[in-house]
Amino acid sequence: MTQIGIYGSAGRMGQAIARAIEEAGASVAGGVDAGGDPSALAKTADVLVDFSVPSALVGNLGAAVAAGKPIVIGATGLGPDDHQTIDDAARHVAVLQTGNTSLGVTLLAALVRQAAERLGADWDIELVEMHHRHKVDAPSGTALLLGQAAAAGRGVDLASVSDSGRDGITGKREPGHIGFAALRGGSVAGDHMVIFAGEGERIELGHRAESREIFARGAVKAALWLADKPAGRYRMEDVLGL
Ligand SMILES: NC(=O)C1=CN([C@@H]2O[C@H](COP(=O)(O)OP(=O)(O)OC[C@H]3O[C@@H](n4cnc5c(N)ncnc54)[C@H](OP(=O)(O)O)[C@@H]3O)[C@@H](O)[C@H]2O)C=CC1
Ligand SMILES: O=C(O)C1=N[C@H](C(=O)O)C[C@H](O)C1
Numbered sequence: 001m002t003q004i005g006i007y008g009s010a011g012r013m014g015q016a017i018a019r020a021i022e023e024a025g026a027s028v029a030g031g032v033d034a035g036g037d038p039s040a041l042a043k044t045a046d047v048l049v050d051f052s053v054p055s056a057l058v059g060n061l062g063a064a065v066a067a068g069k070p071i072v073i074g075a076t077g078l079g080p081d082d083h084q085t086i087d088d089a090a091r092h093v094a095v096l097q098t099g100n101t102s103l104g105v106t107l108l109a110a111l112v113r114q115a116a117e118r119l120g121a122d123w124d125i126e127l128v129e130m131h132h133r134h135k136v137d138a139p140s141g142t143a144l145l146l147g148q149a150a151a152a153g154r155g156v157d158l159a160s161v162s163d164s165g166r167d168g169i170t171g172k173r174e175p176g177h178i179g180f181a182a183l184r185g186g187s188v189a190g191d192h193m194v195i196f197a198g199e200g201e202r203i204e205l206g207h208r209a210e211s212r213e214i215f216a217r218g219a220v221k222a223a224l225w226l227a228d229k230p231a232g233r234y235r236m237e238d239v240l241g242l
Helices: 013-021 038-044 054-067 080-089 102-116 139-153 213-228 236-242
Strands: 005-008 025-034 047-050 071-073 095-099 124-132 178-184 192-199 202-208 232-234
Touching: 005 013, 005 038, 005 213, 013 025, 013 095, 013 102, 013 213, 025 038, 025 080, 038 054, 047 054, 047 213, 054 071, 054 124, 071 213, 080 095, 095 236, 102 139, 102 192, 102 213, 102 236, 124 139, 139 192, 202 236
Parallel strands: 005 025, 005 047, 047 071, 071 095, 095 232, 124 178
Antiparallel strands: 124 192, 192 202
16 A cells, blocks of 8 residues: 655645545555654655645655655745756656646646647736635746746746736736736635637636645645656646646
8 A cells, every 4th residue: 555645744735635545545654744854754655745835845855855755746836946956856756746736727737838829929818816815825836837838838938928916007018928816815725717818809718626625636646656656857747648
């Protein structure tokens, strides 16, 4: 039976993942939260999942590499340095990083990329997301993932066209920019809408998570898939065969 270790185990996702592990017929190797030792868990688990906080990433990845264990990184709010750390770790162990482990969002990203590829640059792309009142990062990891899919469809680098902080006298919309808006409130598990706004018409491609169980099931599926993979950086598309 595959033993899955959880970084961020007492959190909303950590608890949902523990339930999903039991449902999948695997077992929980243990959990670590703030102040805990990531190394002991890495030694006992077959595979690890990290749904904690970005500041724990270096320690969690270091523990996974030292123990030679694959790891799924689901925590969001990651910056360029974090992605470099993930690339470095992926030279030693299998690492799958994604802002969203659901089947629906993984498919949506492919549709967004295709739409961005086919629609001309005169179609403005805007992303709107809404999450529960406890979420601490914005834009969401999913919004960034979808923005990256749109940018890839257009053959541009998201960092050079991203527009996420409109407030006050912003001036006109920059042609080619990809805009982000983040709403927070209540218990919303995660809503994302990608809007392609043309002259006189709009296309809206979206996803609504009805509970975080979909993320938890996807995370466990990814962990079980990753458990026997060689070193490298993997994506949810690889797990789902999309
Ligand atoms: N990729 C995906 O599909 C999804 C990703 N997420 C992401 O997962 C992350 C967690 O979300 P959520 O469960 O709602 O958040 P929570 O705040 O409920 O949980 C985070 C957990 O991490 C713990 N933690 C804090 N510091 C450390 C540390 N150094 N080492 C290990 N654990 C630590 C916290 O412990 P304490 O409370 O003691 O500080 C807490 O138990 C977020 O980044 C969120 O965006 C969420 C849903 C889906
Ligand atoms: O914090 C959350 O809850 C979620 N975080 C992820 C994100 O930042 O996109 C995934 C999902 O939307 C829920």
